[in-house]
Amino acid sequence: MQNNLLRFYLKNRLSLFGVGEDYDRAEYIVFGVPFDSTTSFIPGARFGPLFIRLFSENIDHPNLGELSFKIADLGDIISTVDVKWMLKRVFRVSDKIIGDGKKPIILGGEHTLTLASLKAQTKYVQPRIIIFDAHLDLHSEFMDTRINHATWLRRFLEKKKSKVAVIGYRDFSKEELQYAVENIDLLLSSDRIQHDQEKALDELSSFLHDSNEIYISIDIDVMEPTNRFGVSNPSPNGLTLSQMIKMLKIICRKKITGIDIVEVNPLIDMGGAASYAAYLISYILASQQI
Numbered sequence: 244m245q246n247n248l249l250r251f252y253l254k255n256r257l258s259l260f261g262v263g264e265d266y267d268r269a270e271y272i273v274f275g276v277p278f279d280s281t282t283s284f285i286p287g288a289r290f291g292p293l294f295i296r297l298f299s300e301n302i303d304h305p306n307l308g309e310l311s312f313k314i315a316d317l318g319d320i321i322s323t324v325d326v327k328w329m330l331k332r333v334f335r336v337s338d339k340i341i342g343d344g345k346k347p348i349i350l351g352g353e354h355t356l357t358l359a360s361l362k363a364q365t366k367y368v369q370p371r372i373i374i375f376d377a378h379l380d381l382h383s384e385f386m387d388t389r390i391n392h393a394t395w396l397r398r399f400l401e402k403k404k405s406k407v408a409v410i411g412y413r414d415f416s417k418e419e420l421q422y423a424v425e426n427i428d429l430l431l432s433s434d435r436i437q438h439d440q441e442k443a444l445d446e447l448s449s450f451l452h453d454s455n456e457i458y459i460s461i462d463i464d465v466m467e468p469t470n471r472f473g474v475s476n477p478s479p480n481g482l483t484l485s486q487m488i489k490m491l492k493i494i495c496r497k498k499i500t501g502i503d504i505v506e507v508n509p510l511i512d513m514g515g516a517a518s519y520a521a522y523l524i525s526y527i528l529a530s531q532q533i
């Protein structure tokens with residue numbers, strides 16, 4: 244009796260949208276990657292998973308409706324400060340989830356984790372890859388290392404030719420842009436979206452027209468960093484929520500095979516970045532119900 248009373252009054256733990264952890268029933272499996280060891284500017288993204296969950300429980304998610312029962316949150320991967328171990332663990336967990344016919348939803352952590360997530364994805368499916376990011380993440384090397392948040396996309400493309408779109412970028416080197424022009428199929432800079440949104444949406448539609456499956460990676464620093472919006476590498480002239488939603492509306496007509504949302508940095512966030520991250524995940528999942 245006493246145990247029942249305690250279970251009734253005491254809450255177990257935080258989870259994304261307050262969902263449970265029933266893996267077998269779920270179609271979407273949430274896990275966090277509390278890792279920021281290669282951060283080049285403001286550390287703190289390792290606390291991203293915790294804060295996305297915290298702020299997700301503050302928002303009512305009418306978007307999600309019945310879909311909540313199809314989502315399970317299994318917690319975070321075991322901590323490490325070694326980027327190779329982090330990638331190994333993200334790969335193994337994603338591989339298991341996708342192999343079981345389910346879809347991973349990954350809460351970062353720094354963007355480097357997408358390298359392992361895409362490696363697992365492309366073992367099973369060949370999704371179009373949509374990346375929202377203020378940066379191109381195409382450096383050959385950055386701050387003396389080859390695998391970090393500013394190089395991961397180049398490391399991925401060197402091994403695997405995939406159809407990729409990068410949306411919302413505005414902060415990059417000459418060398419990265421040159422590599423992007425040669426290797427990225429659709430480049431929609433923040434400037435181009437601000438200048439002619441309709442044309443950008445048309446280009447996105449034609450990039451997607453002959454594809455069925457899509458993987459979405461959202462670096463939350465793609466958004467405008469006003470009002471202490473907490474990200475590790477803030478860059479002005481970002482996208483608005485309404486610009487993001489217009490693009491996601493087009494993207495989410497297709498089947499989403501996985502999502503990661505990265506670079507929320509709670510140490511300098513007033514809740515904006517964490518809340519937007521939770522909201523964007525709920526928006527994408529809700530759109531899959533149709």
Ligand SMILES: [Mn+2]
Nearest residue numbers: 354376380462
């Ligand atoms: Mn990035």
